[in-house]
Amino acid sequence: MIGFFRRKKPQDGPDAAPPRPSTEDLAAALPRAPGESLSDAVEADQPTLASPDVATPAPEVSEPDALPAAAAGKSGWRDRLRRTSAALGLAGLFTRNPRLDDDLLDEIETALLTADVGVPATTAIIEDLRKRMKEREFADAQALLKALRADLIALITPVAKPLAIDASRKPFVVLTVGVNGVGKTTTIGKLARRFKQDGHSLMLAAGDTFRAAAVAQLQTWGERNGVPVVAQGQDADAASVAFDALQSAKSRGFDVLIADTAGRLHTQTGLMNELGKIRRVLGKIDDTAPHEVLMVIDGTTGQNALSQLRQFHAAVGVTGLVVTKLDGTAKGGVVFALAREFGIPIRYAGIGERVEDLRVFDAESFVDALLPEALGGG
Ligand SMILES: Nc1nc2c(ncn2[C@@H]2O[C@H](COP(=O)(O)OP(=O)(O)OP(=O)(O)O)[C@@H](O)[C@H]2O)c(=O)[nH]1
Numbered sequence: 001m002i003g004f005f006r007r008k009k010p011q012d013g014p015d016a017a018p019p020r021p022s023t024e025d026l027a028a029a030l031p032r033a034p035g036e037s038l039s040d041a042v043e044a045d046q047p048t049l050a051s052p053d054v055a056t057p058a059p060e061v062s063e064p065d066a067l068p069a070a071a072a073g074k075s076g077w078r079d080r081l082r083r084t085s086a087a088l089g090l091a092g093l094f095t096r097n098p099r100l101d102d103d104l105l106d107e108i109e110t111a112l113l114t115a116d117v118g119v120p121a122t123t124a125i126i127e128d129l130r131k132r133m134k135e136r137e138f139a140d141a142q143a144l145l146k147a148l149r150a151d152l153i154a155l156i157t158p159v160a161k162p163l164a165i166d167a168s169r170k171p172f173v174v175l176t177v178g179v180n181g182v183g184k185t186t187t188i189g190k191l192a193r194r195f196k197q198d199g200h201s202l203m204l205a206a207g208d209t210f211r212a213a214a215v216a217q218l219q220t221w222g223e224r225n226g227v228p229v230v231a232q233g234q235d236a237d238a239a240s241v242a243f244d245a246l247q248s249a250k251s252r253g254f255d256v257l258i259a260d261t262a263g264r265l266h267t268q269t270g271l272m273n274e275l276g277k278i279r280r281v282l283g284k285i286d287d288t289a290p291h292e293v294l295m296v297i298d299g300t301t302g303q304n305a306l307s308q309l310r311q312f313h314a315a316v317g318v319t320g321l322v323v324t325k326l327d328g329t330a331k332g333g334v335v336f337a338l339a340r341e342f343g344i345p346i347r348y349a350g351i352g353e354r355v356e357d358l359r360v361f362d363a364e365s366f367v368d369a370l371l372p373e374a375l376g377g378g
């Protein structure tokens with residue numbers, strides 16, 4: 001019976017067929033006592049996190065050694081986005097007070113592409129500026145800089161929509177997805193702190209069951225924030241963990257449930273299908289769940305983020321994004337490309353490893369960090 005809930009590991013290859021019946025089939029078929037969870041019914045002997053059988057290597061929670069948190073407000077954004085800002089190099093360009101001509105537009109175009117803004121978004125901005133320059137709208141380079149800032153802000157304002165916890169959904173279920181190592185678990189830890197501070201009661205689900213260390217990592221974040229974590233053993237079925245966690249969070253009256261999942265490559269069809277299964281299993285308990293499918297994207301991956309999002313969106317219907325590691329990259333311009341291509345809300349930006357370094361995504365602060373208004377003494 002337990003074998004039904006074991007599942008292939010990432011190295012089993014992208015298209016390996018699932019070896020057993022789906023969890024939702026079993027959820028429907030298995031008799032359970034009221035309040036008894038799916039895993040209780042079929043996996044009584046599965047090792048749990050507390051079991052001495054589970055090897056728990058040192059969890060990958062690097063925060064205590066991390067740099068100090070970014071300063072509050074716009075200065076924190078500016079400090080942490082300075083690599084992308086340097087890649088853009090527009091500060092140097094405008095302080096030279098350049099002439100308003102095609103060469104200037106070419107330089108801006110190159111700068112935007114260098115910072116990974118991508119071709120479609122860059123072309124749209126340059127064509128807008130070219131048209132307005134021809135119409136003699138700009139008196140000088142400072143006026144053009146102002147228009148460029150406004151175009152950049154306008155591009156990302158529609159996606160700067162913070163995540164709102166709908167209190168009528170109890171629990172409000174957040175399913176976290178993304179490729180390996182992008183910062184999913186760390187982001188959940190940061191969110192747990194934030195939600196708790198906002199007065200929400202919450203629970204975490206350790207849906208990354210590939211590695212015992214992944215469960216322990218989430219557990220550490222849970223302990224640090226005083227938040228309970230629902231876990232089964234390593235190799236448990238991720239959908240079964242999600243099912244258990246939602247049942248438990250619902251019966252205990254929690255406001256929010258955040259489910260972690262194992263990182264997976266967007267090209268691994270079998271593993272991508274598993275996300276659909278997690279989604280369906282959650283829907284068995286609450287047909288409106290999950291209420292947010294939060295995809296975490298590593299800002300350092302640049303344009304590759306677009307194909308990642310395309311595949312995850314097709315597999316599981318992404319409703320919000322977190323772009324992490326913007327502090328360590330010159331490719332932060334990918335945020336504009338994501339906004340233009342998908343229009344999916346960007347909820348948060350990760351600008352460091354500390355728990356405080358998860359910012360609600362703010363269009364003006366973001367553009368201000370890349371292209372300060374006061375450039376060139378204007
Ligand atoms: N500099 C920086 N590091 C970050 C940020 N977010 C996450 N990290 C680091 O990225 C590394 C990977 O983070 P995890 O949270 O383990 O990533 P994951 O997506 O859960 O990884 P898997 O579960 O293996 O797929 C850790 O060292 C984090 O500290 C960020 O915004 N800035």
Ligand SMILES: [Mg+2]
Nearest residue numbers: 184185208214
């Ligand atoms: Mg993880």
